[in-house]
């Protein structure tokens with residue numbers, strides 16, 4: 225099977241991309257190939273398929289929120305071709321058996337490459353680490369208890385040793401429960417004004433400090449999920465300078481909104497970690513720009529309409545992000561002139577691919593034809609009706625942005641095409 229994508233920009237040059245048997249066969253100006261399929265790129269920009277190391281597909285067990293098909297279609301709509309799926313489903317992916325089932329489900333239902341996390345401990349909360357060796361053998365991409373911090377130092381220490389042995393990242397949702405106090409918002413004037421229970425940012429940084437000590441001792445690749453505070457990035461900066469094998473991701477919402485923008489009791493502004501202070505947000509941006517933070521990941525966390533209505537007190541934590549991440553990042557960082565498109569591609573494709581050892585992140589001959597065509601010049605409004613995710617829980621609805629996915633190819637096959645949504 226041969227496909228020719230005509231008329232697309234790669235590094236600001238108008239070219240054609242020839243795809244043969246799911247791989248990129250040529251990037252040049254030639255047209256005289258006898259191909260099975262021609263796609264007119266209409267002078268959009270071709271990017272290496274984006275990579276998201278943090279998504280919640282809710283399948284099995286919570287499919288009223290999302291399922292593998294809808295979640296992966298949402299990823300493809302957002303320009304992602306490879307994603308890493310979190311294990312906090314029902315049943316939790318905490319045994320080799322559950323992992324095998326999950327891998328089969330991903331393979332059968334996902335329209336993008338869906339890699340699978342395994343849990344660090346049973347039910348994401350037990351003390352004893354899971355069977356890292358066997359789950360590594362089966363194909364777990366990394367290990368995490370996302371949704372829960374690992375409360376016990378010994379659990380984390382043993383888990384890091386096991387992850388090091390497996391040569392897989394240990395991914396941490398850093399949150400010390402003893403500093404949460406039932407909070408639904410960051411400690412802030414806004415929370416006080418709204419009379420909502422507050423959680424301390426120290427919950428994140430204090431546990432992170434512990435983990436960095438353990439990461440140093442074990443030599444594991446320790447990856448911080450959804451980093452959110454100024455003190456956390458300072459700790460990562462120091463750890464990196466000392467040669468500790470640590471990486472970090474930040475989500476678009478923590479870069480773009482903060483607790484000073486929470487003016488009403490709005491469940492769409494509730495997520496974990498919570499939106500932090502303007503000072504934290506500035507520190508996250510600086511850390512992303514100086515390389516302390518390695519990548520952007522969405523933490524796509526779909527919930528039902530009912531779960532995201534009413535007061536922040538009772539709503540579920542989390543917002544969707546797959547279908548808005550690239551546009552938001554492109555608009556606020558590239559269109560605004562802070563970085564160039566190549567830097568954004570590093571944050572959203574090559575860095576996550578390289579650091580998680582995924583075969584992705586390069587738009588080059590010989591690589592898998594995981595390609596995203598983006599229309600970068602026409603503004604559009606974020607509209608929940610356009611989401612392919614079952615979750616419509618986004619605080620960015622109505623925002624005008626640039627960077628609309630025209631086409632997403634995974635191994636040369638169409639995973640998303642503008643105008644073809646159901």
Ligand SMILES: NC(=O)N[C@@H](CC(=O)O)C(=O)O
Nearest residue numbers: 280370371495496525541542
């Ligand atoms: N981010 C969230 O607010 N929620 C996530 C869990 C998590 O990422 O910690 C979820 O599973 O809904």
Ligand SMILES: [Zn+2]
Nearest residue numbers: 370371397449
């Ligand atoms: Zn988390």
Ligand SMILES: [Zn+2]
Nearest residue numbers: 310370371523
């Ligand atoms: Zn998460």
